Amino acid sequence: MTATENIKIEKPPKGASIPAKEGIKKAILGVFKKALETEALDAIMIPVKVPETESYAWVLLKDTTLLENADPLPPVMTIQGGKVLSDLTKHGKINKNIAAVLRPCETRAAVELFKLKQLHFENITLISIDCPGAIPLSEYLAEPEKSKKSFDNVLDKWDGDDAVRKVCQICYRFSLPTLTNAPASDLHIGLSGNTKDDVLLIPVTPKGEKILERLDLKADSSLQKWETKIKEIKKIKSQRRKKFNHDFKANISGPEKFTAVFDGCINCHNCQSVCPICYCQQCYFDSATTKLSSEDYFRRAKERGALRFPLDTILFHLGRMSHMALSCVSCGACEDACPMSISVSQVFSLVGEQTQQAFNYTPGINREESLALQDYLEDEFCEVETPSECEPTNSNEVKENV
Amino acid sequence: MEKEYTPQIIGFLCTWCSYTGADLAGVSRLQIPPSIRVIRLMCSGRIDPLFVTKAFISGSDGVMMMGCHPGDCHYQKGNYYTRRRYKTINSVFESLHLDTERIFLSWVSASEGVKYAHVTKEFSDKITGLGPNPVKKEIFL
Amino acid sequence: MSDVLKIKKPVEEGITEFLKFLLEKNKVKGIFTLRKAGKTDSFSYSLITDVEEIKNAAPLTPIMPANAGQLLSSFTLEDAIKEPIAVVIRPCELRAFVELTKRTQANMENIYLISSTCAGVFPLKSAQNGKFSQLLPKYWEAAKKSEVLASLRPTCTACEHFVPALADITISVVGNKNLTEECSLHLNTSKGEELAQGAPGNKTTEKLNDKELAQLKELRLKEREKLFASVNDKNLGLAGLVKTFAPCLSCHGCRQVCPICFCTLCDFDSKTHEDTASHYQSELNQKGGARVPSGTIFFHTGRMIHMAVSCVNCGMCSDVCPADIPVATLFSMVGESLQKLFDYLPGRDLEEPAPSETFIENEFAGLGE
Numbered sequence: 040m041t042a043t044e045n046i047k048i049e050k051p052p053k054g055a056s057i058p059a060k061e062g063i064k065k066a067i068l069g070v071f072k073k074a075l076e077t078e079a080l081d082a083i084m085i086p087v088k089v090p091e092t093e094s095y096a097w098v099l100l101k102d103t104t105l106l107e108n109a110d111p112l113p114p115v116m117t118i119q120g121g122k123v124l125s126d127l128t129k130h131g132k133i134n135k136n137i138a139a140v141l142r143p144c145e146t147r148a149a150v151e152l153f154k155l156k157q158l159h160f161e162n163i164t165l166i167s168i169d170c171p172g173a174i175p176l177s178e179y180l181a182e183p184e185k186s187k188k189s190f191d192n193v194l195d196k197w198d199g200d201d202a203v204r205k206v207c208q209i210c211y212r213f214s215l216p217t218l219t220n221a222p223a224s225d226l227h228i229g230l231s232g233n234t235k236d237d238v239l240l241i242p243v244t245p246k247g248e249k250i251l252e253r254l255d256l257k258a259d260s261s262l263q264k265w266e267t268k269i270k271e272i273k274k275i276k277s278q279r280r281k282k283f284n285h286d287f288k289a290n291i292s293g294p295e296k297f298t299a300v301f302d303g304c305i306n307c308h309n310c311q312s313v314c315p316i317c318y319c320q321q322c323y324f325d326s327a328t329t330k331l332s333s334e335d336y337f338r339r340a341k342e343r344g345a346l347r348f349p350l351d352t353i354l355f356h357l358g359r360m361s362h363m364a365l366s367c368v369s370c371g372a373c374e375d376a377c378p379m380s381i382s383v384s385q386v387f388s389l390v391g392e393q394t395q396q397a398f399n400y401t402p403g404i405n406r407e408e409s410l411a412l413q414d415y416l417e418d419e420f421c422e423v424e425t426p427s428e429c430e431p432t433n434s435n436e437v438k439e440n441v
Numbered sequence: 442m443e444k445e446y447t448p449q450i451i452g453f454l455c456t457w458c459s460y461t462g463a464d465l466a467g468v469s470r471l472q473i474p475p476s477i478r479v480i481r482l483m484c485s486g487r488i489d490p491l492f493v494t495k496a497f498i499s500g501s502d503g504v505m506m507m508g509c510h511p512g513d514c515h516y517q518k519g520n521y522y523t524r525r526r527y528k529t530i531n532s533v534f535e536s537l538h539l540d541t542e543r544i545f546l547s548w549v550s551a552s553e554g555v556k557y558a559h560v561t562k563e564f565s566d567k568i569t570g571l572g573p574n575p576v577k578k579e580i581f582l
Numbered sequence: 583m584s585d586v587l588k589i590k591k592p593v594e595e596g597i598t599e600f601l602k603f604l605l606e607k608n609k610v611k612g613i614f615t616l617r618k619a620g621k622t623d624s625f626s627y628s629l630i631t632d633v634e635e636i637k638n639a640a641p642l643t644p645i646m647p648a649n650a651g652q653l654l655s656s657f658t659l660e661d662a663i664k665e666p667i668a669v670v671i672r673p674c675e676l677r678a679f680v681e682l683t684k685r686t687q688a689n690m691e692n693i694y695l696i697s698s699t700c701a702g703v704f705p706l707k708s709a710q711n712g713k714f715s716q717l718l719p720k721y722w723e724a725a726k727k728s729e730v731l732a733s734l735r736p737t738c739t740a741c742e743h744f745v746p747a748l749a750d751i752t753i754s755v756v757g758n759k760n761l762t763e764e765c766s767l768h769l770n771t772s773k774g775e776e777l778a779q780g781a782p783g784n785k786t787t788e789k790l791n792d793k794e795l796a797q798l799k800e801l802r803l804k805e806r807e808k809l810f811a812s813v814n815d816k817n818l819g820l821a822g823l824v825k826t827f828a829p830c831l832s833c834h835g836c837r838q839v840c841p842i843c844f845c846t847l848c849d850f851d852s853k854t855h856e857d858t859a860s861h862y863q864s865e866l867n868q869k870g871g872a873r874v875p876s877g878t879i880f881f882h883t884g885r886m887i888h889m890a891v892s893c894v895n896c897g898m899c900s901d902v903c904p905a906d907i908p909v910a911t912l913f914s915m916v917g918e919s920l921q922k923l924f925d926y927l928p929g930r931d932l933e934e935p936a937p938s939e940t941f942i943e944n945e946f947a948g949l950g951e
Contacts, residue, residue: 082866084874087871089581089824089825089828091825092825092828092829094828094829094905096581096828096873097873097874097875098580098581098871098872098873098874099862099865099866099871099872099874100580100866100870100871100872101866101870101871102869102870102871104870105580105870105871117829117831118831118832118875123874123875126856126857126874126875127859127862127874127875128859129856130856130857130858130859131858131859131860132859133859133862133863134859134860134863135863135866159859176904176905177904177906180829180905180906181906298620299620302619302620302624303619303624303647303709303710305626305647305648305706305839305902306648307835307838307839307902308835308838309833309835309838309902309904312832312833312834312835312838313831313833313904320847320851320852320853321846321847321851325846325847326846327846330656330659330660331656331660332660332661333657333658333660333661333662333663333664334661334664336629336657337611337612337629337631337663337664337665340612340629340630340631341631341632343632344630344631344632344634344635345617345628345629345630345631345632345635345638346628346629346631347617347619347626347627347628348614348626348627348628348629348648348653348656348657349648349653349656350656375904376831376833376835376904377904378706378707378835378901378902378903378904379706379710380707380710490884490887490888491849491884491887494880494883494884494887495880495884498877498879498880498883500868510950510951511943512943518941521941521943522938522941524941524945524946524949524950525924525937525938525941526938527949527950528923528924528946528949529887529891529920529923529937529938530887532916532919532920532923533883533886533887533890533916533920534883535919536915536916536919536920537818537819537823537883537886537912537916538815538818538819538822539819539820539823539883540820546949546950547950548950548951575820575821576820577868577869578869579820579821579824579869580869580870580871580872580873581824581828581873581878582824582873582876582877582878582879582880
């Protein structure tokens with residue numbers, strides 16, 4: 040991936056409008072079908088419903104009949120798409136011209152994984168899509184029909200809803216900004232704010248433009264309506280997030296309350312294995328390093344009168360937080376995978392946001408921005424050393440704009 | 442496509458007996474089915490059950506495990522373990538209603554070139570009869 | 583016939599009192615048992631060394647936050663315990679502990695094994711809505727009457743190995759009509775006798791309640807048949823397995839909580855089984871599409887081949903599966919036929935080698951000839 044490949048195009052003020060008489064998903068799939076047929080793309084990576092089930096699996100496909108069961112925006116997030124793209128390309132680039140259709144948080148995870156050298160973007164056109172959230176996985180699996188209905192509802196209203204996961208309800212990055220230096224995605228699918236009659240394909244990079252060209256699609260529709268609606272929803276959701284974080288913080292702050300959150304943890308590490316950012320082949324917390332002698336167990340038990348097994352569940356969560364919270368994209372995969380219904384993603388999202396703000400870093404919106412811990416400024420964080428003499432380095436403002 | 446179907450069969454052969462037996466079959470100009478692809482190992486005890494499973498899941502139409510006759514293992518007892526592993530794979534496949542017919546164990550000694558030619562032909566014919574492994578078309582593995 | 587220590591208290595209180603006695607009289611230096619964690623309905627295994635902490639012990643609470651065999655392995659993996667402890671664990675956990683010990687992943691030295699005739703546990707999910715305590719009266723009622731509660735973990739409803747094999751002390755629970763009045767501890771070994779010496783309560787001699795145990799076994803076997811019947815051609819065979827594992831997230835949580843899967847780095851999490859972009863490209867060429875990540879069915883089949891012969895049917899795997907796949911049922915079923923094949927029951931005997939580690943020269947005669 041070269042720096043020049045992903046420079047922004049000067050002005051993406053317009054998008055291609057695709058009529059969606061038979062629903063937005065059909066319209067999007069129609070575009071993909073054409074892209075495959077005309078060989079504008081060799082293959083597409085997209086969630087596909089496994090035949091005779093209600094489950095979605097990620098499939099890299101070129102056979103257009105498989106598109107019939109595909110869903111660019113399924114009601115649930117199965118495996119985090121960023122992670123899937125990393126599974127596909129971490130050992131080297133793909134030699135076909137493919138597109139991957141990801142939710143904004145998945146796109147951002149892909150960008151973080153790219154920065155972490157766990158993913159190759161060469162030959163991949165990243166297509167992001169406006170996302171109203173996802174239904175909790177367990178609810179969907181228990182009642183797929185009901186969940187599908189409530190997801191359709193959410194897709195109508197766009198300002199979040201009790202039906203979607205908590206982190207989705209308070210997610211204000213449900214769309215992707217198109218005007219950064221090195222945008223996350225190449226092509227963005229705008230859904231919100233349109234009448235249900237059309238879908239907007241917004242080219243973000245030359246790669247995205249090229250696809251539209253190959254498909255004979257002209258980016259000549261105004262984005263104004265879409266942008267206005269995005270801003271509107273974003274405002275609602277930001278406020279909701281602010282309020283939620285404020286209340287939630289009060290509920291989990293302090294050693295006792297924090298420990299109580301993870302009381303039920305059984306150390307299965309599902310949260311870590313589904314986390315797109317946790318890419319290590321073997322987690323430190325699963326390694327032999329964490330093994331103790333029996334005497335150590337005894338010593339620790341005697342210090343407190345009783346020692347809980349497995350040990351150090353709090354250390355695991357705090358440690359994982361310190362490892363990955365700066366890149367946490369609040370996708371909620373961890374909470375979906377938690378068998379003990381612990382509000383993991385809410386905690387990580389809150390902690391992540393605060394940590395990210397300290398570094399003025401938003402994970403995954405800019406491919407060229409270096410990881411917060413790989414970079415430093417000589418004169419930053421003077422408040423750490425001499426608090427009396429300076430202002431905090433970063434304010435707590437949300438910096439991005441659509 | 443299926444006008445003349447030649448199956449793809451992977452054979453895991455121990456170097457001391459079965460591979461030498463296969464070699465003898467070749468030197469003796471016996472006909473060996475072209476469907477067989479041989480992977481040579483030092484001992485049939487080296488055949489990790491996952492090799493067999495992986496070959497099956499990756500689309501091999503048949504998988505053969507071959508080694509010295511029980512009691513004749515160059516390393517004394519490697520093939521006794523192989524036998525248990527074969528039974529394990531077989532039992533798991535059977536419980537899961539997967540095609541056990543496609544996994545095959547045979548003891549072929551260094552002098553049994555004729556047996557090698559015979560069993561490979563028999564197995565290859567059987568697999569040809571079974572047709573392509575359905576995993577070849579399965580996307581959601 | 584074995585010596586029995588009877589404590590005139592409801593079974594849970596009785597055993598707790600016994601544990602307190604052990605710690606107070608310095609018979610052991612620690613008690614490993616379930617204990618109430620901070621929140622309501624939150625239980626975890628703990629090593630209790632302080633008598634004061636015994637009041638939080640909940641040794642027979644029908645929940646399994648982790649297979650204790652796995653936890654005891656982490657405790658004793660590096661070296662044996664130097665000071666004696668008593669552990670209160672369920673039969674399947676004990677069996678897992680034995681299996682791990684055989685594989686040198688655990689050490690039984692200095693451990694007194696206390697187990698119970700087990701009436702099963704509830705799924706972890708049932709302890710997440712704050713209503714767990716409401717389940718308990720029914721549970722104890724069913725235990726008394728040797729009945730099968732449908733709301734238990736599916737593998738528990740279908741478990742026939744609910745009488746512990748190698749315990750020093752067995753707490754009589756299943757079919758014990760007096761369990762709300764008295765706690766009967768069967769002292770099976772000299773270690774058990776030694777432990778109970780001087781303990782409060784009356785000593786008698788009697789047999790475990792064979793009739794009631796047989797009754798439960800019969801019911802459980804029927805449930806087992808039903809459970810296995812739920813796995814059929816619809817979810818087996820290549821097409822069926824694809825459907826069964828369609829929702830799999832590849833989180834490998836089932837493997838993580840499995841007491842038998844002890845590898846520090848699972849083969850399936852290693853680089854060996856990570857596919858490259860060129861693999862996916864060739865899949866794409868051959869099939870027109872490929873699931874990413876690959877290897878879902880391979881993982882489950884491979885894990886079965888690795889460990890199902892030692893599967894103790896504890897049901898942890900199903901309980902942690904975020905995609906609600908009936909992993910435990912499948913593994914139970916596959917495990918049962920493997921265990922029959924090698925005439926093996928995991929954890930029944932410490933000396934019996936695992937089938938993969940041994941062989942009989944003249945077994946499976948004629949095979950491969």
